[in-house]
Amino acid sequence: LAKTTQPISMDSYEGQEVNITCSHNNIATNDYITWYQQFPSQGPRFIIQGYKTKVTNEVASLFIPADRKSSTLSLPRVSLSDTAVYYCLVGDYNTNAGKSTFGDGTTLTVKP
């Protein structure tokens, strides 16, 4: 499973757009990139997944450059409730039994 590197922490203010970048230099051809959100004392929750270019859903966008060695999770107009830890995972979930390696994540703090 590819190793990922994320910033340890980020601060933002309500209403701003937040971009969290994840490096994954050793990503394999069949690997997908997945982001999870975790609140204190809760299980992580799936946010978004992508393979290349851009993916958007109702809560976030995921930007993946052509070389796929990094990815950026974009959260539009964050609110206080977006304060959480965000994990970037890389893996081929069809051949690795869905095993995931969670790094230490990025702690996002949204201020009023």
Add this chain to the structure above:
Amino acid sequence: DGGITQSPKYLFRKEGQNVTLSCEQNLNHDAMYWYRQDPGQGLRLIYYSQIVNDFQKGDIAEGYSVSREKKESFPLTVTSAQKNPTAFYLCASRLTGGDEQYFGPGTRLTVT
């Protein structure tokens, strides 16, 4: 109402005792996972199971045991051989070929 449940939410044990954590899902998912999370850190994989009656060790399986006698259930036993059992334990499940893991609410185990 489909989901994944873990019980109890909090568990206290004396050192030297084995303790079993419950994980049940009614999502009809084939794969199930157990993770351990220590304060300020990411999740580490303990065991996973892709089908009934089969399971594999994760990254930190020493001192733990599991069983998968039913599709819906994947209990984790923390044995006395686990040196530092106090942690937050998370169970997850995934549909084969699916892109996300669904997590339970977690069990916080304290061993003194």
